[in-house]
Amino acid sequence: MNTMRKALAILVVGSLGLAGCTAYRPVPLYQLDGGEWQMPGEHQGVALLLGPVTVADYLQREALLQRQADGSLISADNARWAGNLANEIDQQLLRQLAARLDSQRVQLAPASPGFEPTLRLALSITRLDSGPQQAAVLEAQWRLSGADGKLLDGRLVRLEESHNGAVADQVRAQSLLLQQLVGLLAQATREYGKAPVVATPPRKPAVSKPIQPPAPRIPVAEPSRNEGEVFRF
Template sequence: MNVRRFTTFLLLACAGLAGCVTQPVPMYRLDNGNVEMPAQAEDGAAVLLGPVKLADYLQHDALLQRLPDGSLAADDQQARWAGNLQGDVNQLLLRQLASRLKTQSLELSPGSKGFDPDIRIELEITRLDSGPQHPAVLEAQWRLLDGQGKRQSSRLVRLQEEHQGSTTDQVRAQSRLLQRLSEMMASAVKPIMVAKTRTGRSVSKAPSKPEAPPAIPAVEPIRTDLEVFRF
């Protein structure tokens, strides 16, 4: 009887352990989109991206969902960001800007030693989320500064992207929002880059050829072999 009870206990314990086996946690990363990296170029204005600040509620590994009442909660499947969301956002924006501005002279703040930026982009993202019944929404502000730290322009933006409801599609929608944001920032940076290029601050121009001195007309000798007739 004791043996039978012990056997039954083992079977129940094994069944309980089998039922407690956890499913793999889904992990997600942002999509950088189709970006074409420009060839290395020495000319052109140098751009520094950062600091890029994320809202406090985004400083977690859990992928949060916007609920119908507007509150935020962890995903039902306990979905998480693969790696660091801050790093993913930084790399997405860096590659998008490099592609849209067609420059390799672009670094993340604080920049490498000796990197002297002409333009700095400061960015603060205060919202980046979505939900099964809520579109993906991005709210941010950027500021453009010149090499001396003087503000050139700033802008507040709110972008929205629809999706199909699944977590995978929500992440795609959030990625598209960041790509749209980089497009808007690139459009704001381009006029400043053109102005910097025209000043010749970063562009090395080929030395112009010295102008040839003006041609001096040849002096014709005065004819002295003419005969003089007297009457």
């Protein structure tokens, strides 16, 4: 009897374990797509310090949030990010900017010792999300300044991209928005990163002027103080 009970208990436990394994489904992990880009080869390109880069608090997580019709955000049940989304955004910005500028001298703040940037790019991303019925939206603000800290350019940006509702297509749309933002940042950086070439006019050879001989002195008639009207030359 005890043997039969033990065998029944083992059978029940095995059935529960098999059911648990059958019910478990791995959750798909997603990353932002950086598109087609090449490793920059210019070691003397523009020296750009990217940062500080701030990302909205609700994006600093692994949960893949879904925007609802009423504006609320709900974590997706069947998908999540493959790591912290804020860190992924930082790395995508760095790689894509370096590739578009073809410069190996692009760094994330804080700068490494000895790095002297010619331009500083501060960026704040306040929104990057989408939903089954909501288009992908990116909202950000960037400020470009020189090495002396003087503001050169900056603006508010709102970008939007449609999708078919599937999570994978939402990630594609969000990736395209980040690529569009990088394009705007690279365009401004290239514009102000060009050092103006000041053409130095050639120096004219010095022309020696001939020495003019002194003009002959013309005698002036002076009245003599002696008696009589005698003129002396």
